[in-house]
Amino acid sequence: GFAKIDSGRLERTGIPEVIYSAGKTKEQVQQIAERMYKTGIDILATRASEEIFQGVTQVVPGAVFNPQAKTIVYHHKTNKLTKDYIAVVAAGTSDLPVAEEAVETANFLGNKVERIYDVGVAGIHRLFSRMDLIRGARVIIVVAGMEGALPSVIGGLVDKPVIAVPTSVGYGANLGGVTALLAMLNSCAAGISVVNIDNGFGAACQAGLINKLK
Amino acid sequence: GFAKIDSGRLERTGIPEVIYSAGKTKEQVQQIAERMYKTGIDILATRASEEIFQGVTQVVPGAVFNPQAKTIVYHHKTNKLTKDYIAVVAAGTSDLPVAEEAVETANFLGNKVERIYDVGVAGIHRLFSRMDLIRGARVIIVVAGMEGALPSVIGGLVDKPVIAVPTSVGYGANLGGVTALLAMLNSCAAGISVVNIDNGFGAACQAGLINKLK
Amino acid sequence: GFAKIDSGRLERTGIPEVIYSAGKTKEQVQQIAERMYKTGIDILATRASEEIFQGVTQVVPGAVFNPQAKTIVYHHKTNKLTKDYIAVVAAGTSDLPVAEEAVETANFLGNKVERIYDVGVAGIHRLFSRMDLIRGARVIIVVAGMEGALPSVIGGLVDKPVIAVPTSVGYGANLGGVTALLAMLNSCAAGISVVNIDNGFGAACQAGLINKLK
Amino acid sequence: GFAKIDSGRLERTGIPEVIYSAGKTKEQVQQIAERMYKTGIDILATRASEEIFQGVTQVVPGAVFNPQAKTIVYHHKTNKLTKDYIAVVAAGTSDLPVAEEAVETANFLGNKVERIYDVGVAGIHRLFSRMDLIRGARVIIVVAGMEGALPSVIGGLVDKPVIAVPTSVGYGANLGGVTALLAMLNSCAAGISVVNIDNGFGAACQAGLINKLK
Amino acid sequence: GFAKIDSGRLERTGIPEVIYSAGKTKEQVQQIAERMYKTGIDILATRASEEIFQGVTQVVPGAVFNPQAKTIVYHHKTNKLTKDYIAVVAAGTSDLPVAEEAVETANFLGNKVERIYDVGVAGIHRLFSRMDLIRGARVIIVVAGMEGALPSVIGGLVDKPVIAVPTSVGYGANLGGVTALLAMLNSCAAGISVVNIDNGFGAACQAGLINKLK
Amino acid sequence: GFAKIDSGRLERTGIPEVIYSAGKTKEQVQQIAERMYKTGIDILATRASEEIFQGVTQVVPGAVFNPQAKTIVYHHKTNKLTKDYIAVVAAGTSDLPVAEEAVETANFLGNKVERIYDVGVAGIHRLFSRMDLIRGARVIIVVAGMEGALPSVIGGLVDKPVIAVPTSVGYGANLGGVTALLAMLNSCAAGISVVNIDNGFGAACQAGLINKLK
């Protein structure tokens, strides 16, 4: 086959191989998914279109598609979640695809997740009414586009690690998400780190590693 | 002389000629200031060093230096201020030179000013205790460096025009203030506009024009 | 529903929630518009396609589409406009979509508007014959692409606040509007502030706040 | 005083106020340090020169200077460290100032630290001989300049969160650290997040929050 | 015809004219290929679509298409390859189109090639098991996207020239391949040089010149 | 010697070798100037400091220094100027060093020059009172920093070629002159071309070639 599954990766890094569907054909994703299905490996595919899901569902009965997250998930056994949870916070409705990618990935890796959505800084009272839920998390993922200000505000209010995810939401001087990325890297609040633009997957991987620390 | 004073500018634009001292020698600023002094024109010099002030004070007795703002000011008659005020809000202590440049300029143009300093988003409770004073202004200047998030938070809480001033405060991915500038241009709060990096002067000019609208 | 309407926003910020249609499906915009219509909230949708308008018009009879501005507007009662007006000045014909977005937004917020179009600096006599109308405004929005020079010229001729809107009009070294944006931020005329590239909406929001100052 | 100490910050965010000495005069740092000393607050000053240390030591007897890290530290009581440790890994000798800033900050926050230095990818055998110590950490800080490749290699070998710190070490197309920053954000290994260029302090803050999770 | 074949180029530079199909129509490529076929010149077309191949195959019977490399090749006589080989190393499966363009070009120029694929730094053990084959090459082409770290690791392990090819694989802060390009230019390993993003062709040209040095 | 004088250059290109003093020591410039003096070649040195001039004047008696332009000039015979003139227009006083470099270079190449200074767009009436002199030129050099708008305004008013010179004057988002450069390249007026930032020398070279066309 064209791609070898790095089966030792889960043990080595705490994160199994995951199918990144962007730039792959329906047939390619289908074939990889089928192989994983038959070998008894749990499946997560990110950046998957509706069409790709149609291909996968033929060979992996029971696969679940989240159209907003663009993820396909399949577990051979019931997925047992942690008791501690990861908070996934999103600023605006346009940031939800990235937030949902983080949620699906975190769940897939066995983490309980709480969603706190539509709490952007332009109406900051919405955030304050949700702070208890945010503060109760073990680690917090904050997803925001445009000026990327939300992680700073949250970072100043919690004593938990914050992983900031810039999104490409916006236009003009948002430069495809670079503006939010730069803003987050310059946060005046301590305890914040940043992942690539639109990388909900990467944020959830790190959050999962943190959440599972004993 | 090497520079002609555009004396019609005040009438034409509501803002008189001002001396921008950066890149001028002590002698040049001194000479311009002296000419203005003798012609009965009020004087504002920005980006002035201590050394330049020493030169000006010799020819303009009574000139006042604000070392943080790096401004020199002289009025022939007492400067009468408006009853409505401009709020000048600053995020961190490193942003004060820019904020003070705005304050001095606004005062020079005849505007009453209220300072609200050290209310950055990393400790947002500090901002909330000052919101009444901010809301009472006719127009609000918000000065911030690093991730430039403060104008968005304030913009979502007031019904007054907000003029955002990015500062070059920070390092690395702050890119000399470009990050704060981009963030402010992408604010998710409506009613915000932006001036050049470190341009406290320009913000105060526009705020002054707004404050004096009848 | 997928998006909560921030109904307190009008009171808090002077600007109500507005539907930003870019990246939303026809069904999503239709659904939000219908909810607003039924709750008695006035409707403005920006960046709306002809197709989206077809959807909205089914549930909001009487909604009006401006195809150049790409806006949909609906008022429950007659929209009462201010006596003072906002001047919306545009450099070239390609800048008109952005200018019209500003006009529609300003009108929606209750402001009288005067249009001054096709007065770019390459034929500056066209501008001079319109200066009286421009000078008569309470606040001036100037829309320009390419080298973005028009706000500087106007800023040097008026004593009113100027809000500059760079557009993405041009090619090559215009860098999708970044060139006009940078030029406007560096204007040698005082009293100018800037909003994001193509952001006619944002300029009108700030202009509206200024125009309604008592 | 010119700066208010945000005394609630430690409780709120798990990280106390710290003195960022860059852009402050010797007198300013001295004054802040003295106030903290007298109020019984532990002191960490970063980006401090030898000269600034001379000022601080006069008012804070017992303050300790790390000239490579450019930090000044003072504890009122013995600093009790965690049993779990943070690994601080550095690629080259020129990256040590940033690595040491991370070490000093992590120690100041009460974390045990292990240093693993001079293990850059150009001689990757040096890294492999230290992998046991790295794998034993609860969280790993990886400091690298130039092409910023080290976090990817380590990220592929461990199941612990990796915080990557790009440094400004290099010349030409390193663009003052932007190259290493971009590379780290695009790491092909999962479980990595990134902080600002040269921001050893920020990496240690987040690592400290993670290390103290129960 | 619209394009003159620079027939002296092979003798002058060691590399014959090659058809760069991007931006050319099916008819244009077909016509050039036919002319070369009839004049007895060997044919390599890069960046060719399936459709362009259909056009060429009508006039050049026996032309061979590599759909991954997007190359069309035709030799009038059997292509004799060197005994020494060029190693073409690729980090991930998404980098294969660029790697295959290098392979096809190197073969076309008469060089034996060994492929070493899917050995990216996120699972570095995969690389080590192939090092003997890599070390045996006369010159090594290393193709990688995202953070572009692979050339540095290989460069530190071999005493042969390494030509690094950044790919545009990735998203967000990968900036269309600029991140990998910058990283490779800043490699901490000596003996590495770099070609343009996605330029497998160019890397193979230089590698071919090196491999044929006596 | 360390540098060979390309003596055929004048004949070949219409422009003789000129000494670019930046990055050269006093001794190096002195030595080149002396050699030119003794060989009977006229001398122009650009970017020369006062100190370098002191060196040159020892070996080239009669050499003339323009401290604003930072040029040193020496002619063996009286320099005969053209009857047609080049207009050198400058926006602000800070642009004068670049404008003067253009003037000195144009004069050195035998061109008559008219200076039109301090006519920036923020007070555009100043420009109109000088338009006759500008229109009378054979070719026009326009020097401007900040938003670089002046060439567009002039280009729309004349039927002569305009060569635009961006300057590095400004701060923040002027990006060291890149903003003015980009603006000028995007001029909406036709008939304008652009040279490098601060390159008064280059503008004068091209203007000289144009002015001498018969």
Place this chain on the structure above:
Amino acid sequence: GFAKIDSGRLERTGIPEVIYSAGKTKEQVQQIAERMYKTGIDILATRASEEIFQGVTQVVPGAVFNPQAKTIVYHHKTNKLTKDYIAVVAAGTSDLPVAEEAVETANFLGNKVERIYDVGVAGIHRLFSRMDLIRGARVIIVVAGMEGALPSVIGGLVDKPVIAVPTSVGYGANLGGVTALLAMLNSCAAGISVVNIDNGFGAACQAGLINKLK
């Protein structure tokens, strides 16, 4: 109508109004062309598609389309050309659309033109065999993409003004033509100026003004 024809422009600037078709609909271009046709104004439309030409030809019988240049031209009387010619030099076949736009524009403005194509620096002997024709021109337009080196080579060989036109031809690090633009601005040959990326029209406008100087 939606666009006013600036009929004084020809007299004022030596260059008449021209239709820039990009971003205009077939109907819009058709309508403007018809109005010009009926008023007796000569027509040049640039960036016109085949489809737009079909629209124009219905209302302007005799209009001529150059599909490579993407220009439509119509003259009411025979177009009389100058005796002196403009040389239009192009590096590669992919640069021809831009070169042809320059040729069509120059012709439209009444200038004789000589084409010198496919003389890029990778096979520099091709250039030398054409130098006499190039040297005979009054002004030279040089069109090149990729590394943009051709204007420097030509600039060092002629005593005529050179106008350099960067093209967007290339991929990866060519950054859409920015690389060629920057290279041309930094030419080590004197007497060169530059226009925007792909701006064959602008180069021809300036060249026309120069060619018609008496």
Place this chain on the structure above:
Amino acid sequence: GFAKIDSGRLERTGIPEVIYSAGKTKEQVQQIAERMYKTGIDILATRASEEIFQGVTQVVPGAVFNPQAKTIVYHHKTNKLTKDYIAVVAAGTSDLPVAEEAVETANFLGNKVERIYDVGVAGIHRLFSRMDLIRGARVIIVVAGMEGALPSVIGGLVDKPVIAVPTSVGYGANLGGVTALLAMLNSCAAGISVVNIDNGFGAACQAGLINKLK
């Protein structure tokens, strides 16, 4: 000591450890050099100041300083050079420091070198008179700043690998060497690869590996 010498590097990579003096103190370089001297390791220090050399010469008698290259060299035995040579070609006099760094490094690694200097494209006849020497080399290093055109011209004339070194020579839009770097990466001549800005050292390392291939 603060830095471990990677003594296996020579055998592993064909290139020994070299002292990069930038950012190191006189004492640090002195100490490393002394240790190498005493252990019998040959010494090359790059980016060394006159002052650093004074330090080294005290502990390494016989060390040789090249002030233009800023290199210090010491061989324990006579350095035997190859019979085949590397050509080091430089465009302008300002590029010589980088060219000389390449020469010194290549010599240090045992390669014979031929210098071909001051052959920039602005006077291309100078290049042609040296082409035989260039063509006779086994591998060619081409050093150029500004528009970086020289490698393309040479690459089109030889059948040997060309390694291009951009320099930071220039100003304004040269962007500290980025312009030359980008230009070289986009060369229209095949067989060229590129190293970092000003990296004469790196070019010589790769050229040395190529030159020693059997």
